[in-house]
């Protein structure tokens with residue numbers, strides 16, 4: 001089977017047909033495809049049509065001289081890199097300089113030896129081929145680089161979304177339990193920075209909130225209504241705290257709120273706000289209107305205990321949990337806070353939860369008090385008389 005040789009196209013432009021024919025004879029070879037053109041006025045259009053690998057261009061032509069044709073060739077983007085060998089009847093340095101200035105690649109005095117002419121034509125044809133291959137390879141590299149970058153961006157986005165979804169509760173859109181560690185790391189870092197700047201660090205309070213008799217809502221109104229109540233609860237909680245406070249779905253119908261505070265009465269006011277936010281107005285659960293209340297237990301974080309350099313988050317959470325349990329057993333729709341302050345009679349109730357007030361000391365070294373806040377009146381009678 002014969003293999004097709006790709007021949008390099010050579011366009012020869014000269015207004016004298018005799019010279020053109022002579023050059024054709026000098027160049028004739030199997031690996032070249034020769035095109036002759038003797039009209040300088042249409043030479044640029046011819047070059048565009050042929051797309052040659054090399055152009056041999058006579059300098060002294062009529063009606064348009066070779067240098068102007070050269071300028072016309074260089075003005076065409078697709079011909080800008082095509083090697084042009086100028087042909088001249090005389091060896092004239094000034095004309096040569098002029099030709100190179102206009103973008104010629106070579107200069108040959110007519111008629112050259114066939115050996116020299118063929119060597120030059122092949123050299124330029126190969127140089128063009130190599131330069132174009134390099135440019136193509138470079139473009140392919142850029143393309144694959146940008147594809148790679150695009151893919152990396154996609155992977156990063158997927159990773160971000162995955163990380164987000166791992167930290168997010170799908171039903172309510174709130175952060176879930178896994179977010180606590182991240183939040184606390186940030187909290188510790190911001191306290192450390194405050195210490196360094198000798199500013200009073202923001203304190204936080206941990207609120208555990210549990211909806212009251214939630215099982216009854218599921219049982220009476222259906223699981224979907226229960227879901228709506230959870231979503232509505234999340235929205236109400238979110239809008240009753242600061243934007244940078246954390247609201248987490250702790251599990252089932254239990255939520256954890258970590259809120260900053262600046263003066264000692266703030267946590268109690270915040271607990272009252274939570275009770276109002278949930279129980280203060282009925283929720284629309286599909287076709288049903290239902291007042292849902294909640295029980296809350298809260299404690300500031302961190303604590304400094306007598307034996308504990310700093311109570312851990314787990315210990316603080318169990319304090320808040322114990323206080324929430326106290327709210328449930330005291331009739332629900334209320335909040336209990338374990339707060340720094342002078343020990344009072346109520347503090348003794350903490351002992352009933354298995355926590356000795358004596359082991360607790362707040363950051364400022366004072367004692368412990370138990371604070372009770374009662375939720376909105378709506379529905380309380382019903383709840384008090386219902387078990388579940």
Ligand SMILES: Nc1nc2c(ncn2[C@@H]2O[C@H](COP(=O)(O)OP(=O)(O)OP(=O)(O)O)[C@@H](O)[C@H]2O)c(=O)[nH]1
Pocket residue numbers: 171210211212213214215216218222223224225226227230251252253328332388
């Ligand atoms: N609809 C719905 N219900 C849930 C979801 N997660 C947990 N629950 C329900 O929440 C209810 C919690 O019931 P309990 O632990 O008995 O608590 P409760 O009925 O709220 O009673 P108290 O907490 O003692 O006031 C259970 O019936 C769970 O099935 C949820 O994602 N959607």
